[in-house]
Amino acid sequence: MGSMTESRGMEAGTATRMTGGDALVAGLHRWGVDTVFGVPGVQLDEFFDGLYRNHDGIRLIHTRHEQGAAYMALGYAMVTGRPGVCAVVPGPGVLNAGAALSTAYACNARVLCLTSTVNSALLDRRHGALHEINDQTGLLRNLTKWSGRASHASDIPRLVDEAFRQLLTGRPQPVALEIPPDILAQVAMIRFDAAMPSLEKPVIDPVAVEQAARLATTARNPMIVVGGGALGARDEIRALAERLQAPVVSRHMGRGTLRDDDDYALPAAAALPHWADIDLVIGIGTRLQQLREWGHDDRLKIIRIDLDQAEMQRVVPPTVALFGDAADGTAALVAALDAVGVSRPDRRAEFHAIKQAFREEISRDIQPQMSYLDVIRAAMADDDVFVDEMTQVGYASRYGLPIHTPRTYVNSSYQGTLGYGFATALGAQVGAGRRRTISVNGDGGFLYTMPELATAMLHNIPLTAIVFFDGNFGNVRRIQQNKYQGRLIASELHNPDFVKLAESFGMKGILADGPAALAQALADTKGHDGPVLIAVPFELDKTASPWKHVHGRKVR
Ligand SMILES: Cc1ncc(C[n+]2csc(CCOP(=O)(O)OP(=O)(O)O)c2C)c(N)n1
Numbered sequence: 001m002g003s004m005t006e007s008r009g010m011e012a013g014t015a016t017r018m019t020g021g022d023a024l025v026a027g028l029h030r031w032g033v034d035t036v037f038g039v040p041g042v043q044l045d046e047f048f049d050g051l052y053r054n055h056d057g058i059r060l061i062h063t064r065h066e067q068g069a070a071y072m073a074l075g076y077a078m079v080t081g082r083p084g085v086c087a088v089v090p091g092p093g094v095l096n097a098g099a100a101l102s103t104a105y106a107c108n109a110r111v112l113c114l115t116s117t118v119n120s121a122l123l124d125r126r127h128g129a130l131h132e133i134n135d136q137t138g139l140l141r142n143l144t145k146w147s148g149r150a151s152h153a154s155d156i157p158r159l160v161d162e163a164f165r166q167l168l169t170g171r172p173q174p175v176a177l178e179i180p181p182d183i184l185a186q187v188a189m190i191r192f193d194a195a196m197p198s199l200e201k202p203v204i205d206p207v208a209v210e211q212a213a214r215l216a217t218t219a220r221n222p223m224i225v226v227g228g229g230a231l232g233a234r235d236e237i238r239a240l241a242e243r244l245q246a247p248v249v250s251r252h253m254g255r256g257t258l259r260d261d262d263d264y265a266l267p268a269a270a271a272l273p274h275w276a277d278i279d280l281v282i283g284i285g286t287r288l289q290q291l292r293e294w295g296h297d298d299r300l301k302i303i304r305i306d307l308d309q310a311e312m313q314r315v316v317p318p319t320v321a322l323f324g325d326a327a328d329g330t331a332a333l334v335a336a337l338d339a340v341g342v343s344r345p346d347r348r349a350e351f352h353a354i355k356q357a358f359r360e361e362i363s364r365d366i367q368p369q370m371s372y373l374d375v376i377r378a379a380m381a382d383d384d385v386f387v388d389e390m391t392q393v394g395y396a397s398r399y400g401l402p403i404h405t406p407r408t409y410v411n412s413s414y415q416g417t418l419g420y421g422f423a424t425a426l427g428a429q430v431g432a433g434r435r436r437t438i439s440v441n442g443d444g445g446f447l448y449t450m451p452e453l454a455t456a457m458l459h460n461i462p463l464t465a466i467v468f469f470d471g472n473f474g475n476v477r478r479i480q481q482n483k484y485q486g487r488l489i490a491s492e493l494h495n496p497d498f499v500k501l502a503e504s505f506g507m508k509g510i511l512a513d514g515p516a517a518l519a520q521a522l523a524d525t526k527g528h529d530g531p532v533l534i535a536v537p538f539e540l541d542k543t544a545s546p547w548k549h550v551h552g553r554k555v556r
Helices: 020-030 042-053 066-080 092-107 136-143 153-168 181-185 206-218 234-244 268-277 309-313 326-340 348-365 369-379 392-400 421-432 452-458 474-483 498-504 515-524
Strands: 016-019 035-038 059-062 084-087 111-115 146-149 175-178 187-190 222-226 248-250 265-267 280-284 301-306 320-323 385-387 437-442 464-469 508-511 532-537
Touching (some): 016 020, 035 042, 042 111, 042 181, 066 421, 092 136, 092 421, 111 136, 136 146, 136 175, 153 181, 206 301, 206 326, 222 234, 222 268, 234 248, 234 326, 268 348, 301 326, 348 392, 369 392, 369 515, 392 437, 392 464, 421 437, 498 532
Parallel strands (some): 035 084, 084 111, 248 265, 280 301, 301 320, 508 532
16 A cells, blocks of 8 residues: 555655545544544555554553543543543444433533544435434534534544644643545545644733632632642642632532642532632632532622633623633732732631531541541552542542542543443543553443443453442432332442452452442452452442432522
8 A cells, every 4th residue: 555554754845646445544544643542444444554554652451332431531531631632433323422422411521522424425314324414514513612523534634633633722622523424435645734733822901800819819818719720730729829819619620729737728518518618619610519509699799711601601790800821810810819929818727627517527427438438548649540430438528538649639520420430441441551540430330331341341441440239220219218108219230249349350359349349349459450349248228328418409
């Protein structure tokens, strides 16, 4: 095939004759992609063959199901902050990836979904071609921030550049690219622009900064709330907290913005009772759901720093909207405060006492979850990664597991996607490299992506997955017991023997009954060169409801 196949070495700015598949691979190289998670199929053959011939530097992790591939791309993206790429066949493949894309959307994760379509000539004709679904483009448009479809191989450079520009500017959310199989096979003159697209950030408006600084200086009792958009702004946010003597509150996506043991960090659940007393909230890179869940009134002034103009106006328009990157906007605000000189009495002891009382309360009330979380935290280095799930220990982790490093707490945000955890954690582990990744699962959620045990073995992904098994969709069962007078329906589960299951894949499987046994199992498997499954028996009836501190309530 000669020069046609040399997509890796091609020079930007110079046209080279190659297939669309090779152009796509060249685009991934151009943007530094090092991992693709995917499931092959006939419409993607030209792309996979392109990877075969030009894979240098790109690790292909093929999974057992498209949901696994897309969840892994999600986990990779959340832990690294870089785009996570999945490749899935059109129609059923895209639909199988759908829950992961909706979760990536909720998590503001940089996921690129590469897919195909039916042949170009058959698009939108409803002939019933292989994998055809109606208006796949419309479906993808609704699951992503941006999606593109190639109509000629020479479109591919422009579309790939735009996909990555969308991923790397503004609010991070998933994007998708459809390339019909005939376009992947088409040979054309392919040219990438010599210059990479500019990845500009908004310029911070000094007038808005002045207004924000004035509000902040006059506030009696301010609170800072951070979300996933704030993860890269630790130093700036800490400086702001110091100047204002304000607590920095995070719920799930913003966990790790400050170290949880920082003087100014407060878990949202501990901050809730104090929401009624604050007169200013500064929301940074957050949906600020507290406005909706905890309430608002005229006494509450609002400053928002965000890359998404529409998000800032949702629920209640803010008093001051600072459009921009969290670090830039916060740094500008700190500089403006320093220019006028703010000095406030030290409130650190107060925040410490609130945090301490909350810890004591949950350690007493939320059992056995807190005992398990204490054991898990003790087994983790500060920068090891934890992936939660819709399970009893997972819910408690949102407020009960201290997090010290940005991008080490993975959660499904408002999507609440049961079954996302195990596969997402595999991708997280790939992104985390040598750092240990621990995932917690219920027996219900774990079986959603259980076949990816095979992927973990084949690709030697050294994840530690813990499965808490109680033979029930426990959360559903608790609701049926409490709200529906014990009319249990569709909540009982039949389980495999999890240790034997792991072993049947050639994987290390351990039964750990109780927190001490889990601590031992985690210690014994530290540094193990391969995946580990630890099964922990769990009794729902002896488990505290973790919800009190997850669900907010109106306090103003
Ligand atoms: C995709 C999806 N399907 C269904 C649900 C509803 N749901 C929430 S929790 C739950 C049960 C989870 O059971 P399990 O994984 O065993 O965890 P446990 O509560 O027993 O710890 C279900 C069915 C959901 N959140 N997401």
